[in-house]
Amino acid sequence: MIPAPALLEVKDLHVTYGQSRRREFQALKGVSLAISPGETLGLVGESGSGKTTIGRAVLGQTPISDGSIAFDGEDITHAPRRRRKELGRQLQVVFQDPYSSLNPARTIGQTLAEPLSTDPSLSRDAIRGRIAEILRRVGMPEDTAERYPGQFSGGQRQRIAIARAVIGRPRLVVCDEPVSALDLSVQAQVLNLLNELQQDMGLAMLFISHDLTVVRHVSHRTVVLYRGQIVEEGDAQEVNDHPQHPYTQALVDAAPVPDPALQRAKREKRRARRLASATA
Numbered sequence: 522m523i524p525a526p527a528l529l530e531v532k533d534l535h536v537t538y539g540q541s542r543r544r545e546f547q548a549l550k551g552v553s554l555a556i557s558p559g560e561t562l563g564l565v566g567e568s569g570s571g572k573t574t575i576g577r578a579v580l581g582q583t584p585i586s587d588g589s590i591a592f593d594g595e596d597i598t599h600a601p602r603r604r605r606k607e608l609g610r611q612l613q614v615v616f617q618d619p620y621s622s623l624n625p626a627r628t629i630g631q632t633l634a635e636p637l638s639t640d641p642s643l644s645r646d647a648i649r650g651r652i653a654e655i656l657r658r659v660g661m662p663e664d665t666a667e668r669y670p671g672q673f674s675g676g677q678r679q680r681i682a683i684a685r686a687v688i689g690r691p692r693l694v695v696c697d698e699p700v701s702a703l704d705l706s707v708q709a710q711v712l713n714l715l716n717e718l719q720q721d722m723g724l725a726m727l728f729i730s731h732d733l734t735v736v737r738h739v740s741h742r743t744v745v746l747y748r749g750q751i752v753e754e755g756d757a758q759e760v761n762d763h764p765q766h767p768y769t770q771a772l773v774d775a776a777p778v779p780d781p782a783l784q785r786a787k788r789e790k791r792r793a794r795r796l797a798s799a800t801a
Contacts, residue, residue: 526594527555528725529579529693534588536574536749548574550749551588558692561719561726563740563757565733565772571749572729576695579727580614581605593692610639613686617698619678623670629656629681630666636689655684658721659714676707680714687718693725700735712738733772737761745769 534552539545549571556562566572577583579590581600589598592612600608613636616622623632633652637643643651649666656665659680670678679699686694696715700708716739719726730736736743736757743760745753745768753766764770 526557527591528558528560528593529556529727530591531555531575531579532589532591534575534578534590535586536571536578536583537586548749549578552746552749552751553588554744554751554754556693556725556727558725559719559723560742561728561740563736563743564727564729564746565731565736565743566746567731567772569748570746572731572746573697574749575746576614576697576727576729579695580612581608609636610689611692612695613689613691613693614695614697615679615682615686615699618702619675619682620670620702622682623678623685625670627669628666629668629670632670632681633666633685633688636685640689651688655688656681658718659684676703676711679703679707679711683711683714683718687722687724690722691724693727696726696728698730699728701730701732708735715739732776733761733769734776745772 531552531554534549535547536549537545537547552571552575554562554564554575564572564575574583578585581597585598589596591597592608597604597608623629630649630652633655634648637648637651652666653663656663661677661680661684665673665681670681673681683699699715700711703711712735715726715728718724719739726739728736728739733743733745737760740757743754743757744751745760745766747766747768753760753764753769760769761773764773
């Protein structure tokens, strides 16, 4: 079977922050990854690993020092602003904070209509119909379109933010820590929603998180990032259950589990690994 061409392909990506060599910080050091159509790639690492920088680079929000980014075969590494705006129809994002990602002065209907306003084939009635349809799909009440962001909880706002990201039927959605600001029970609901939308709409997703357990729940493949470099990648279940790199093992050991006995066993396993490393 011939593999499908990559929808997103990042090659040897370098990003350096700083105005002078003394103050330079290499956020990314030669990162390469690819996402196929309809695939979810989980990108996991602790704060400072460079995972959000990758997302920002893909979206054209941070300057690239070296390397390339291609979307559907087109080199968009240094795409001009006008082209980036056009790519917004196919390339969308869900941010971490549901409270700051929505304009408090606009109704939800106005916010959701914006991604559709550049499509000349859609009438006002068609746009209203599309808004009603997507709000139903994300589990929001019928009157949501007439209300303002301040009238909703964090979990509801994130559902609305997801609706905004997918209403234009994009091909790739970058999810940057989309559940880290939510309660655990709400996290599960939002993750299930993302899974459903990904399958129903055939979306490709770059799912960024510091939590390997969350990444496993939504991803087909996982890439582990440490200090700006990829240290492990593979099938999401395999990486979680049989981590090979010490950093990935540490991420697995640090993930909390609800069973006290299992959590105790994980602590003992982590302690044994540290002792083995110290005596090696």
